[in-house]
Amino acid sequence: MGRTTPERHSVTSQTTKSPYWQGVRDGAPFTLVIVPFSLLFGVVGTEAGLHIAETMGFSVLVIAGAAQFTALQLLSDDAPTLIALVSALAVNLRMAMYSASLTPWLGAAPLWQRAIAAYFTVDQSYACAVLKFEQEPRWTVPERMAYFFGVVTPICPLWYVFTLTGALLGNAVPSGLPLDFALPITFLAMIGPMLRTPAHLVAALTSVALALALAWLPYNLGLLAAGLAGMVAGAQAEVLIERRKERGT
Amino acid sequence: MIDGPALWLFIAALGAGTFALRFVFLGLIGDRPLPAWLLRHLRYTAVAVLPGLVAPLVVWPAATGGALDLARMAAALVTLGLGYATRNVILAIAMGALTLFAGLALFG
Numbered sequence: 001m002g003r004t005t006p007e008r009h010s011v012t013s014q015t016t017k018s019p020y021w022q023g024v025r026d027g028a029p030f031t032l033v034i035v036p037f038s039l040l041f042g043v044v045g046t047e048a049g050l051h052i053a054e055t056m057g058f059s060v061l062v063i064a065g066a067a068q069f070t071a072l073q074l075l076s077d078d079a080p081t082l083i084a085l086v087s088a089l090a091v092n093l094r095m096a097m098y099s100a101s102l103t104p105w106l107g108a109a110p111l112w113q114r115a116i117a118a119y120f121t122v123d124q125s126y127a128c129a130v131l132k133f134e135q136e137p138r139w140t141v142p143e144r145m146a147y148f149f150g151v152v153t154p155i156c157p158l159w160y161v162f163t164l165t166g167a168l169l170g171n172a173v174p175s176g177l178p179l180d181f182a183l184p185i186t187f188l189a190m191i192g193p194m195l196r197t198p199a200h201l202v203a204a205l206t207s208v209a210l211a212l213a214l215a216w217l218p219y220n221l222g223l224l225a226a227g228l229a230g231m232v233a234g235a236q237a238e239v240l241i242e243r244r245k246e247r248g249t
Numbered sequence: 250m251i252d253g254p255a256l257w258l259f260i261a262a263l264g265a266g267t268f269a270l271r272f273v274f275l276g277l278i279g280d281r282p283l284p285a286w287l288l289r290h291l292r293y294t295a296v297a298v299l300p301g302l303v304a305p306l307v308v309w310p311a312a313t314g315g316a317l318d319l320a321r322m323a324a325a326l327v328t329l330g331l332g333y334a335t336r337n338v339i340l341a342i343a344m345g346a347l348t349l350f351a352g353l354a355l356f357g
Contacts, residue, residue, distance in 0.1 A: 183306070
């Protein structure tokens with residue numbers, strides 16, 4: 001973090017800003033996503049009958065929106081606890097991928113810093129970090145860490161604050177609102193941008209087809225089967241598409 | 250729905266499991282390379298689980314006792330289509346909610 005001298009701060013050119021403040025600036029636009037999303041989780045949590053402390057427990061200990069909504073949905077449907085847990089963790093398996101892809105950049109940092117960075121590894125901090133690290137290959141490990149925590153600064157505190165706001169507002173939301181559909185709409189909005197390649201589309205369609213066909217299975221096992229099949233289908237589609245590209249067709 | 254200590258145990262387990270997923274490579278593996286097949290499957294986890302979770306909720310909504318509902322189906326299609334076309338999650342949620350309100354007012 002050798003760049004955080006006062007002279008450098010007074011310069012407006014972005015390339016001379018400290019990595020930390022560059023991170024803050026790159027993370028700031030995501031508040032537009034974080035605020036409504038965490039607000040919604042708070043409201044839905046209260047509507048589902050959670051105490052404020054329990055809703056906050058989700059947002060502080062899990063700090064992963066899609067998995068929190070998945071867990072809440074399955075628990076409200078009275079799915080078996082283990083199934084709810086496995087399904088929510090499956091949604092978070094992408095965090096392992098983020099962890100793997102950050103390791104070459106941050107792996108040399110002290111363990112305590114890597115542990116804190118792991119806790120704050122969310123979609124936004126990961127996406128900003130890998131992009132920036134590739135653009136600034138000469139950054140030192142402390143500079144990369146500073147940037148990472150800069151991105152997190154405008155995002156994660158707001159996640160807690162607006163979950164709390166939503167949880168407090170929850171009971172004030174008029175009872176006539178069709179909140180039953182807030183979760184599906186939120187998920188569908190997140191799924192759209194995930195469908196980046198034909199392979200992603202194959203994974204999603206496989207999952208939908210199997211989830212509907214196997215909905216009769218007990219314990220929400222249909223969802224687990226659909227998730228596994230979707231992963232395999234996506235990976236296989238990727239291999240096929242790459243092979244076709246290599247053949248030049 | 251579970252509550253009390255059972256719910257807290259659930260939250261703690263989900264928190265610990267999620268942290269483990271985030272820490273596993275960064276904290277434990279170091280910079281050893283990972284097998285390509287594993288990374289390839291990890292890439293599709295979210296997109297394989299979330300659509301399967303949401304599909305039955307759209308086709309058989311609990312609010313209508315499982316009967317196909319025109320307003321909810323229209324809201325779902327608008328949300329997914331806008332999310333896909335614009336990559337703007339918040340816009341997709343807003344327009345999907347608007348479609349749902351309009352649909353419920355018209356057909357509900």
